[in-house]
Amino acid sequence: MEHHNVSSIIIGKNNKMIKFRVRQMTINDVNTVLEIWAKNNLHEGTQTIQSFMIQDPEGFIVAEQIFDDDEDEKPKNDGETMTNNGENDQNSTPVIGMCVGIFVHPTIAFIGLYGVQPELHGHGIGIAMWKRMMDHIGSLNAGLYAVPEHLTMYRDRAGFQNPDDRMLIIYESDQDDHLNVDILVNSIPETKIHLITTEWYNKVIDYDAHVHGYIRAKLLPHVFNEEGSAAFVASNMTGEKIFGYGCIRTNNIGKAMIGPLYADNDAIAELLMHYLFGRLSTQFAKGLLYMTLDSNPGGERIAEKLALKQQEKIQRFFRGQPYDGADWDRVYCIHSPNFSLL
Numbered sequence: 001m002e003h004h005n006v007s008s009i010i011i012g013k014n015n016k017m018i019k020f021r022v023r024q025m026t027i028n029d030v031n032t033v034l035e036i037w038a039k040n041n042l043h044e045g046t047q048t049i050q051s052f053m054i055q056d057p058e059g060f061i062v063a064e065q066i067f068d069d070d071e072d073e074k075p076k077n078d079g080e081t082m083t084n085n086g087e088n089d090q091n092s093t094p095v096i097g098m099c100v101g102i103f104v105h106p107t108i109a110f111i112g113l114y115g116v117q118p119e120l121h122g123h124g125i126g127i128a129m130w131k132r133m134m135d136h137i138g139s140l141n142a143g144l145y146a147v148p149e150h151l152t153m154y155r156d157r158a159g160f161q162n163p164d165d166r167m168l169i170i171y172e173s174d175q176d177d178h179l180n181v182d183i184l185v186n187s188i189p190e191t192k193i194h195l196i197t198t199e200w201y202n203k204v205i206d207y208d209a210h211v212h213g214y215i216r217a218k219l220l221p222h223v224f225n226e227e228g229s230a231a232f233v234a235s236n237m238t239g240e241k242i243f244g245y246g247c248i249r250t251n252n253i254g255k256a257m258i259g260p261l262y263a264d265n266d267a268i269a270e271l272l273m274h275y276l277f278g279r280l281s282t283q284f285a286k287g288l289l290y291m292t293l294d295s296n297p298g299g300e301r302i303a304e305k306l307a308l309k310q311q312e313k314i315q316r317f318f319r320g321q322p323y324d325g326a327d328w329d330r331v332y333c334i335h336s337p338n339f340s341l342l
């Protein structure tokens, strides 16, 4: 049933009716969105959504539960929920699912963060958000990472028929795992490492543009300023030539997450990681997440050197031609599995 943009679904043995509407995501929804993502056992940085939302806000979609005025279960304070640490979170909203498709490239969108509250799977909430998100993308090309359980849905039903040659390899460590951080390269002659402060922005944005094949000037200053994260650049002694840059952040399940990490070679990537590990505010609280593409063997070499555990390999699919304009050899860790072409 659909009425004034509100849909109804019937769930559970008691035939409970739930009403929802699909709308654009706001910053106030982010906490709830990250909790739903974690409940589905999927990861994203705690500040990554906020950065990418500035890039293309209309591509961020949520499903919001609608409560009648007399309903007992209406959350107090118009959607107040509890945070992971048990405190009341005034900024949460009654969101039950989300889906994002944004133009990260002038003509190619990237799709991610497609998830619904686990107890509400299979009732049409996901596809309602997906359609709204697809209205935003229109007929242009788009890519996504397809988790194995939904690979056929994306490929055979959603029109993402073109597999990319590259696979995403997800490495992880848990709280008590020992990582061989001490054996990473910790200095290179004629190479300096600097925190990415405003005076570095133009040079780093330029380096990033050579890796991506397009300019990300609107996005990157927000990425370098994400709360609780660290960002470093490697340069020659005069600072004129950039050799790579990297960021580390916390994610929605309390792990550290590296990305992007782009570098000219393995030694520079290791050196950047050495500095990144030293600066993360909640260092390795619950482990590390490291996502590399199999197109650069250096990314795998470093993961093995650190003694990270390989979790899974995930295939990328595109609606049109897979994106091939990047300098893949310099990609050691992707920026985001949800919002970024690399």
Ligand SMILES: CC(C)(COP(=O)(O)OP(=O)(O)OC[C@H]1O[C@@H](n2cnc3c(N)ncnc32)[C@H](O)[C@@H]1OP(=O)(O)O)[C@@H](O)C(=O)NCCC(=O)NCCS
Pocket (backbone or CB within 6 Å): 040, 042, 114, 115, 116, 117, 120, 121, 122, 123, 124, 125, 126, 127, 128, 130, 145, 146, 147, 150, 153, 154, 157, 158
């Ligand atoms: C994937 C997910 C978001 C789908 O949401 P959902 O509300 O459970 O799905 P719906 O009830 O709307 O699906 C209704 C139908 O549309 C299909 N469908 C859902 N999304 C679709 C899409 N993007 N394209 C084509 N078909 C789709 C479903 O397979 C289902 O088909 P069926 O009726 O033949 O079984 C949800 O299952 C989920 O949160 N899964 C865990 C997180 C996850 O794995 N996300 C994907 C990461 S790549």
